Amino acid sequence: MAHDHHHHGHGGGAHVHGNTDKSRVLIAACLTGGFMFAEAIGGVLTGSLALLADAGHMMTDSVSLALAWYAFHLAGRAATARMTYGFDRVKTLVAYTNGLAVFVIGLWIVYEAWHRLSEPSPVLGGPMLVVALVGLLVNVAAFLALHGGDRDNLNMRGAILHVIGDLLGSVAALVAALVILLTGWVLIDPLLSVLVALLLFKSAWSLVREAGHLLLEGVPSSLDRDLIARDIEAHIDGVREVHHMHVWSLDGARNMATLHACLIEGADAHAAVSAIKRRLASEHGIEHATVEPEFGHCADLDHDHDHREHRTAAS
Structure with missing residues (x-):
């Protein structure tokens, strides 16, 4: 069996990008966590659900961003004898957890809004406007810190x-404060909170679905396993058939593959394997591949036959 002996496709550019993303997430975590306390106090003093919802969201976000930073930190560690792929998968796991956390936050916002709609309570529009405006500026700064990061990385996403979500919460609180100041209609506060929750549900579902797909070793959405196999058969000399092909990704950015390449008699196995690896990297973005060259029939058929004979003898 031929292996790719490079360190799982890590390049200098990817390493630099990862360090930059790590710093961006840390800045966002500090901004979010720092303002959370001020917004929570403002929500209690003004009686605004929009502010309290955004403060609760920011509290969870500061923890989630800290976890995202730690995931980037772990991903920088070298592979070990037991963690042979390194720690990049931690970023996908954190992304999945973050998506679930956003669902919980959204449900809490909807629950609180239902109570507020049933029993309206007074809201101090003036102080609420000030806190919401400051919160909006803080969240814009945090968003700009993350905006230049790697969008293909699920942890960054x-x-x-x-x-x-925090940004939308601040906008909702700002609009609610203006409406309350101008009209005195306090129901706008829980209504806009529900709108923010619905927007969060949509984004969180997309993140959880994609992260879950990667955790289940699914083929990345940008790749087509069968088309890749046919492409290798069509463009690599000496390859008769490609089968037992698996394609997956650790974090949405690092794609990997294993496959059996059935070669025609007399073909140079080493040259064919090298050509397959080069084409996978250049045409399909798969930097790490394990290719098993075969002549005649698939070696796994012998394995399956021996396994069946062993089970028959044992019975």
């Missing part, structure tokens, strides 16, 4: 999702 999860972090951006949380900050966008």
Whole structure:
């Protein structure tokens, strides 16, 4: 069996990008966590659900962003004898957890809004407007810190999702404060909170679905396993058939593959394997591949036959 002996496709550019993303997430975590306390106090003093909902969201987000930062930190560690792929999968796991956390926050907002709609309570529009405006500026700063990060990385996307949720919460609180000041209609506060929750549900579902797909070793949405196999058969000399092909990704950015390449008699196995690896990297973005060259029939058929004979003898 031929292996790719490079360190799982890590390039200098990817390493630099990862360090930059790590710093961006840390800045966003500090901004979010720092303002959370002020917004919570403002929500209690003004009686605004929009502010309290956004403060609760920011509290969870500050923890989630800290976890996202730690995931980037772990991903920088080298692979070990037991963690042979390194720690990049931690970023996908954190992204999945962040998506679930946003669902919980949204449900809490809807629950509180239902109570507020049933029993309206007074809201101090003036102080609420000030707190919401400051919160909006803080969230814009956090969003700008993350905006230049790697959008293909699910961990970064999860972090951006949380900050966008905070940003929407601040906008909703700002609009609610203006409506209350101008009209005195306090029901706008819980109504806009529900709108923010619905927007969060949509984004969180997309993140959880994609992260879950990667955790289940599904083929990345940008790739087509069968088309890749046919492409290799069509363009690599000496390859008769490609089968037992698996394609997956650790974090949405690092794609990997394993496959059996059935070669025609007399073909140079080493040259064919090298050509397959080069084409996978250049045409399909798969930097790490394990290719098993075969002549004649698939070796797994012998394995399956031996396994069946063993089970028959044992019975």
